[in-house]
Amino acid sequence: MLRAFAQAFRTPDLRRKLLFTMGIIVIFRIGSFLPTPGVNYANVQTCVSASADNDVLGLINLFSGGALLQLSVFALGIMPYITASIIVQLLRVVIPHFEALHKEGQAGTAKLTQYTRYLTIFLAILQATTIITTARTGVLFGGCGEAGGTIPVISDDSAVTILLAILTMTAGTGLVMWLAELITERGVGNGMSLLIFISIAASFPAALWTVANAQGGFMTFLLVVLLALLLIAVVVFVEQSQRRIPVQYAKRMVGRRVYGGTSTYIPIKINMAGVIPVIFASSILMLPTLLAQFGDQNAGWVQWILRHFATPASPFYLITFALLILFFAFFYTSITFNPDEVADNMKRYGGFVPGIRAGRPTAEYLRYVINRVTSAGSIYLVLVALIPTLAFVLLGISNIPFGGTSLLIIVGVGLETVKQIDSQLQQRHYEGILK
Amino acid sequence: MSESSTAEANRPGKSSKEQQPGLFARIALFVRQVVAELRKVVTPTRSELVNYTIVVLVFVLLVMAFVFVLDFGIGKLVMWVFGTPSA
Numbered sequence: 402m403l404r405a406f407a408q409a410f411r412t413p414d415l416r417r418k419l420l421f422t423m424g425i426i427v428i429f430r431i432g433s434f435l436p437t438p439g440v441n442y443a444n445v446q447t448c449v450s451a452s453a454d455n456d457v458l459g460l461i462n463l464f465s466g467g468a469l470l471q472l473s474v475f476a477l478g479i480m481p482y483i484t485a486s487i488i489v490q491l492l493r494v495v496i497p498h499f500e501a502l503h504k505e506g507q508a509g510t511a512k513l514t515q516y517t518r519y520l521t522i523f524l525a526i527l528q529a530t531t532i533i534t535t536a537r538t539g540v541l542f543g544g545c546g547e548a549g550g551t552i553p554v555i556s557d558d559s560a561v562t563i564l565l566a567i568l569t570m571t572a573g574t575g576l577v578m579w580l581a582e583l584i585t586e587r588g589v590g591n592g593m594s595l596l597i598f599i600s601i602a603a604s605f606p607a608a609l610w611t612v613a614n615a616q617g618g619f620m621t622f623l624l625v626v627l628l629a630l631l632l633i634a635v636v637v638f639v640e641q642s643q644r645r646i647p648v649q650y651a652k653r654m655v656g657r658r659v660y661g662g663t664s665t666y667i668p669i670k671i672n673m674a675g676v677i678p679v680i681f682a683s684s685i686l687m688l689p690t691l692l693a694q695f696g697d698q699n700a701g702w703v704q705w706i707l708r709h710f711a712t713p714a715s716p717f718y719l720i721t722f723a724l725l726i727l728f729f730a731f732f733y734t735s736i737t738f739n740p741d742e743v744a745d746n747m748k749r750y751g752g753f754v755p756g757i758r759a760g761r762p763t764a765e766y767l768r769y770v771i772n773r774v775t776s777a778g779s780i781y782l783v784l785v786a787l788i789p790t791l792a793f794v795l796l797g798i799s800n801i802p803f804g805g806t807s808l809l810i811i812v813g814v815g816l817e818t819v820k821q822i823d824s825q826l827q828q829r830h831y832e833g834i835l836k
Numbered sequence: 837m838s839e840s841s842t843a844e845a846n847r848p849g850k851s852s853k854e855q856q857p858g859l860f861a862r863i864a865l866f867v868r869q870v871v872a873e874l875r876k877v878v879t880p881t882r883s884e885l886v887n888y889t890i891v892v893l894v895f896v897l898l899v900m901a902f903v904f905v906l907d908f909g910i911g912k913l914v915m916w917v918f919g920t921p922s923a
Contacts, residue, residue, distance in 0.1 A: 406894070423902070430906050434914045442918035602900045603907055630893075637888045641880040644873060671877060773866075773873040815892045815899075 408826065415589075415825050422588035425580050426599055432475035432576065433603075437569045439562040440472045440536075444554050472536060472554065472566075474573040477528050479596045480684055482578045485520035486593070487681050489513060490736060521578055522571060529570035533563055589825075590818035597680065598814040601807045628792055629808060632785060636812040639781055640675075643668040644774050646767070651751040669771060672778035673738060676813035678729035679786050682722055683806050686710060719790065723783045730779035740767035785809055 410416050436442045493499040499516075502509035536554050555562065577596065584592030609625075645666035652662035693706040709717040744764035753759045757766050786805040856862070880888065 406898075426903070427906060430903065431910055434907075434910045436914070436918055442914070599899070599903055602896070603903045605900055606904050633893060634885065634889045637892060638880060638885055641884065641888060642877050644877045671874075769869075770873060773870045774877075776866075776870050777874055811896055812892060815896045816888070819891055819895050 409822055412826065412829055414829075415822065418587065418589050418825075419822075422584055422590070422595070425584050425588060425592075429475065429577065429580055429596060429599060430603070432573060433473050433478070433600075434471065435474045437472050437474055437476065437566045437573075439555050439557060439566045441554060441556045444556075445472055448554060472532070474569055475577055476532060476570055477525055477574045477577075478600055479577055479581060479593060480687070481524040481528060481574050482517075482521045482581060483593060483597070483680060484684050484688075485517045485524055487684065488520060489517045491732075493736075518575075518578065522575060525571040525574035526567065529567045529574070532570070533566050537563065589822055590814070594676065594680070594810070594814045595818065598811060598818075601811055605807070605811070625793075628789065632789065632805070632808055633812050636785060636809060637816060639671055639778075640813065640816055643670050644770060645669070646770060647755055648747060648752045649755055651753070653751060667743065667767075669738075669774055670778070671774055672730070672782060673771070673775065674730050674733035674778075674782075675817070676810050677733050678726045678779070678782055679806050679809050681729045681733070682725035682786075685725060686718065686722060719787060723787060726783050726786060727779045730782055731775055734771065734775050738771065740764040740771065743767060782809070 409419060436445065489499070493503055499513065502512050505512075533555070537558065539554075555566070581592030581596050584590065584595055586592075588595075609622075645668055647664060647666050649664045650662060653660045689706045689710045693703045693710075709715050710721075741764045744760060744767060747753065747763060748759040754763055754766060757763050786809055789805040789808060857865070
């Protein structure tokens with residue numbers, strides 16, 4: 402099995418893709434460290450260590466791989482792009498023009514991608530402005546690093562510098578977006594999810610280190626690791642399970658040859674939407690906290706948001722999170738798998754589900770199965786996403802090292818990427834990583 | 837999804853109450869259907885599960901190690917270029 406990893410590097414085609422992806426990752430990480438112009442790096446470091454246990458921005462910081470609090474060029478990371486693509490996909494339901502574009506095929510999809518990019522830049526400007534402003538007033542670091550204070554985060558507090566910083570962060574986001582698309586096109590795996598995976602993976606060792614050091618000692622650490630292993634196994638188990646709908650293809654005579662007559666199945670995964678609902682749900686839940694940064698810190702609604710949304714352990718947060726995951730699981734499944742289309746295709750090629758007539762009844766049957774399977778799948782997503790948080794609360798670990806969200810993303814994206822590498826290995830008749 | 841739509845259709849005082857079973861009966865039916873579908877699910881075998889889990893674990897650890905080393909190097913470099921705290 403491990404030999405197969407090496408084999409992946411020995412296949413010229415795959416090696417190029419892997420090295421390309423790694424190169425992009427290197428660029429991504431460099432940008433996550435490089436400070437934005439105008440930012441005083443040394444003072445930022447002082448402020449970060451001073452406000453280390455401020456978990457208001459913890460999750461956002463986690464998704465940017467620690468880049469956010471560094472005020473680096475890639476401070477916003479991949480999140481604006483993800484948020485933008487959620488919004489565009491949601492708008493497909495609302496705006497008929499978008500749905501028409503989607504149905505148009507490749508040209509329409511390209512247009513939608515274009516809209517997503519514009520929206521990303523817009524969101525990036527918004528978020529960059531938020532971050533720079535809050536850093537300038539000292540809110541970002543919990544009162545540390547005010548402009549004009551003893552250790553200003555932004556040394557030169559002029560309009561030009563601030564504009565430059567905002568511009569740089571926005572441009573950085575644009576670059577990250579491009580990097581993600583490059584990975585999808587020419588590397589391995591899905592760029593968007595791979596970059597978020599990298600960001601989380603970057604802060605994981607530090608998170609584990611905190612658990613090992615700070616609280617509860619060795620036993621707690623062991624418990625946390627065991628829990629993580631168990632969850633990984635559960636995620637793998639569910640992701641690999643599928644409901645197979647048998648499909649029989651009719652025999653056709655074309656000339657003197659017989660075609661078809663085979664029986665296959667439509668694999669329907671329990672959780673068809675993958676990790677997308679979790680990513681969507683958590684990025685939407687970040688919005689209130691981000692919004693609160695704009696407001697007066699003593700205002701009632703800001704306090705309310707900070708109390709309920711800033712800490713992953715608050716019941717209100719957990720319930721909203723669960724509901725959002727449920728919604729997005731169904732929503733995304735309905736976007737990615739269209740029963741009518743599948744039924745239509747089957748009819749065209751002479752396929753049918755045994756016992757069910759082709760055409761509309763088949764589509765209805767598919768819908769019936771998907772709704773029931775997804776019901777189970779979405780509940781599984783909610784459970785896996787919430788169990789670690791609940792477990793940490795029960796164990797009495799106050800600052801949560803990793804949520805179910807990050808674990809789900811890591812395992813989900815890892816599994817997806819490994820499978821993609823594996824299938825490319827098998828194309829070349831190697832035995833593959835996953836025997 | 838269909839749960840919520842059935843819940844809406846079953847407001848108290850509707851005339852169609854005789855034809856359709858109650859809300860709870862339908863929820864129970866739905867749950868039974870979900871379980872029935874789950875019974876038809878093909879699950880990975882034990883060896884498959886173990887294999888996949890280990891592969892994913894190794895992959896994730898490899899990536900983490902790669903990023904960790906990378907971060908360490910870049911961090912040192914940036915520190916060197918842009919100065920250390922309280923310098």
